[in-house]
Amino acid sequence: MATHAMKGTAQRLLWAAAMLAFLGLSSGFYLPGVAPRKYRYGEKMMVKVNTMTSENTPLQFDYYNIDFCQPPGGEVELSENLGEVLAGERTETSSYVLHANVTKLCKVACRKKWTKKSVKEFRDFAGAGFRANMRLDNLPGAELVVFRDQNGEEFISYRLGYPIAEQSGTNASRLYINNHLRITIRYHDVNTQGTRLERIEEPGALIVGFELKAMSVKHRWSGMWNDTCAKENTCQLLTCDPQTGVVPGTDPLRLQNKKDMQVLFTYDVIWVHSDVKWASRWDVYLQMQWQDDEIHWFSIVNSSVILIFLTGMVAMIMLRILRKDLYKYNQLETSEEAREEAREETGWKLISGDVFRPPKHAALLAVFIGSGVQVLGMTMFTIGFAVLGFLSPSNRGSLLISMLLLFVLMGMPAGYVSAVFCKMFKGAGTDRLRNTLMTATLFPGVIFTIFFFLNLVLWGDRSTGAVPFSTLIAILMFWFGLSLPLVFFGSFLGFRRDAVEAPVRTNPIPRQVPEQVWYMKTLPSVMMAGVLPFGVVFVELFFILSSIWQHRFYYLFGFMGLVLLILIVTCAEITIVMCYFQLCSEDYHWWWRAYFTAGTSAVYFFLYAGYYVMTRMNGMETAWVSGCIFFGYIAGLSYAFFVLTGFTGFISCFFFVRCIYASIKVD
Numbered sequence: 001m002a003t004h005a006m007k008g009t010a011q012r013l014l015w016a017a018a019m020l021a022f023l024g025l026s027s028g029f030y031l032p033g034v035a036p037r038k039y040r041y042g043e044k045m046m047v048k049v050n051t052m053t054s055e056n057t058p059l060q061f062d063y064y065n066i067d068f069c070q071p072p073g074g075e076v077e078l079s080e081n082l083g084e085v086l087a088g089e090r091t092e093t094s095s096y097v098l099h100a101n102v103t104k105l106c107k108v109a110c111r112k113k114w115t116k117k118s119v120k121e122f123r124d125f126a127g128a129g130f131r132a133n134m135r136l137d138n139l140p141g142a143e144l145v146v147f148r149d150q151n152g153e154e155f156i157s158y159r160l161g162y163p164i165a166e167q168s169g170t171n172a173s174r175l176y177i178n179n180h181l182r183i184t185i186r187y188h189d190v191n192t193q194g195t196r197l198e199r200i201e202e203p204g205a206l207i208v209g210f211e212l213k214a215m216s217v218k219h220r221w222s223g224m225w226n227d228t229c230a231k232e233n234t235c236q237l238l239t240c241d242p243q244t245g246v247v248p249g250t251d252p253l254r255l256q257n258k259k260d261m262q263v264l265f266t267y268d269v270i271w272v273h274s275d276v277k278w279a280s281r282w283d284v285y286l287q288m289q290w291q292d293d294e295i296h297w298f299s300i301v302n303s304s305v306i307l308i309f310l311t312g313m314v315a316m317i318m319l320r321i322l323r324k325d326l327y328k329y330n331q332l333e334t335s336e337e338a339r340e341e342a343r344e345e346t347g348w349k350l351i352s353g354d355v356f357r358p359p360k361h362a363a364l365l366a367v368f369i370g371s372g373v374q375v376l377g378m379t380m381f382t383i384g385f386a387v388l389g390f391l392s393p394s395n396r397g398s399l400l401i402s403m404l405l406l407f408v409l410m411g412m413p414a415g416y417v418s419a420v421f422c423k424m425f426k427g428a429g430t431d432r433l434r435n436t437l438m439t440a441t442l443f444p445g446v447i448f449t450i451f452f453f454l455n456l457v458l459w460g461d462r463s464t465g466a467v468p469f470s471t472l473i474a475i476l477m478f479w480f481g482l483s484l485p486l487v488f489f490g491s492f493l494g495f496r497r498d499a500v501e502a503p504v505r506t507n508p509i510p511r512q513v514p515e516q517v518w519y520m521k522t523l524p525s526v527m528m529a530g531v532l533p534f535g536v537v538f539v540e541l542f543f544i545l546s547s548i549w550q551h552r553f554y555y556l557f558g559f560m561g562l563v564l565l566i567l568i569v570t571c572a573e574i575t576i577v578m579c580y581f582q583l584c585s586e587d588y589h590w591w592w593r594a595y596f597t598a599g600t601s602a603v604y605f606f607l608y609a610g611y612y613v614m615t616r617m618n619g620m621e622t623a624w625v626s627g628c629i630f631f632g633y634i635a636g637l638s639y640a641f642f643v644l645t646g647f648t649g650f651i652s653c654f655f656f657v658r659c660i661y662a663s664i665k666v667d
Contacts, residue, residue, distance in 0.1 A: 083397020372647020419494025
């Protein structure tokens with residue numbers, strides 16, 4: 001007894017020690033790319049530059065496409081992960097050098113001599129509203145701006161980057177070069193002196209804010225210009241005082257028209273202490289739109305009203321009409337008159353011998369069902385990880401990498417489900433190998449084709465959004481080396497299991513479908529039904545489009561998760577309702593229609609996105625390239641939305657039909 005007690009005590013002590021060790025490790029655990037970094041006083045730091053972006057076009061361009069100041073020895077492109085490359089982001093070194101907690105004003109970056117070609121290129125970028133983006137300690141630089149709401153009240157917000165030029169009032173052709181940059185760095189002191197952490201925690205400054213303010217200054221200097229003074233920071237500028245900054249009243253630097261010109265670039269570095277904690281430093285970027293929460297809650301309420309309406313209809317069908325039908329159909333009639341009356345009845349029971357007849361193009365339907373599993377699974381897991389905080393915007397490129405990896409891993413359940421339906425459609429022109437190959441290649445093949453075409457367009461326009469050829473090869477290897485084997489493995493498991501049997505016997509001779517009223521025909525019915533799923537997501541769609549093409553951070557994944565849940569339930573309910581009405585009309589061709597009932601919401605998705613582009617983005621006015629990029633991305637998103645909603649509606653309708661026909665007695 002004593003021995004057993006000692007063993008039990010020892011085991012508990014080991015478990016306790018293991019838990020303490022785990023907690024000790026977890027206290028020092030950080031997600032990749034988001035660990036804090038302390039800087040000692042005077043430590044040299046360099047600002048990194050990113051691609052230039054504009055709210056008027058999805059195109060992104062390299063920072064050095066404009067003849068800006070370069071660091072000594074030329075710019076160096078820094079390493080990026082796959083997600084950053086796919087997003088078109090490029091990070092390079094810059095000429096903006098600073099030291100931790102050291103304030104310096106009127107530092108000279110360089111003096112550039114612009115040719116007529118350089119001036120024209122700058123005018124093109126400035127006229128399109130491009131902004132230069134920078135990063136410091138993995139924190140994007142942002143411009144503090146003051147807005148006024150409808151009531152005239154002012155509120156402070158931020159915009160990523162800074163404008164490379166400013167317009168002169170209403171004269172859009174007159175541009176002023178923003179050649180002076182004020183960099184404000186907010187830091188939080190880590191002082192462990194006199195505390196228990198003094199021996200293990202070094203003091204330093206944590207960067208909690210990175211603000212940019214650009215202005216145009218027509219610099220003047222005394223004597224002859226000497227480039228060596230820029231390196232030593234000894235240039236005698238008449239327009240900028242090293243103690244107070246830019247002299248008030250200095251004229252701006254106007255961009256010349258078809259002339260060579262000289263541009264002197266300067267910058268200030270100001271360090272300001274802040275009480276903001278390091279863990280909260282991203283809050284200002286995630287609150288750039290003050291009214292977002294209110295609009296998102298309005299979207300949730302709007303979607304909930306649609307959901308309650310559909311739930312009421314489904315409840316009425318299931319609890320009243322369908323229950324009454326089942327009771328009537330299951331009555332054991334003994335008299336000849338009752339049997340004759342039953343034969344003359346109309347309703348969904350009369351097509352029980354044809355309702356599970358395989359549809360036309362059954363193999364293609366099985367492929368779309370498998371693709372739906374893959375897209376829906378990827379979407380749900382991605383949003384789930386984002387809600388849990390694993391896909392923080394500070395971990396750049398993590399969202400795209402996660403989507404790509406989850407899509408590949410969902411290939412196994414996609415192959416399994418597609419094989420199950422393919423086996424169920426036995427004798428309907430289905431082939432196992434063809435089914436597996438199409439499941440692995442149809443949806444990703446269409447998306448890759450669109451992506452490759454857009455990439456050719458971006459290559460031709462010299463945009464950084466163009467993915468390098470080596471990255472395309474890596475994606476193809478990822479697709480065929482990992483996704484394809486997973487689909488084949490899932491398909492192998494699906495074909496090994498027993499075929500799904502229909503609850504009722506299928507007649508050898510198809511029944512003739514009676515003439516349908518116009519609103520119960522395929523096209524009118526699916527177009528009317530597709531409005532409701534789209535109504536659930538159209539508000540959230542606005543914010544997703546804004547975040548993608550206006551280069552904003554999308555962070556409200558909790559709202560997106562709620563909208564996705566409401567969308568899934570809405571697609572299921574509207575498909576069940578429309579399918580019941582179709583079966584009551586003695587039309588047993590429900591397979592493809594069930595997929596299209598919710599899937600046609602993708603048509604409204606595409607139309608609304610096109611309307612958004614034409615009215616708010618003015619993409620077609622900038623260049624035909626912008627139009628191609630806009631509608632190419634929209635086409636890919638709409639196709640994915642069609643597969644997701646179509647599968648959700650179909651699988652719900654499939655189980656509904658099996659349930660009701662398994663509940664009746666058939667002669």
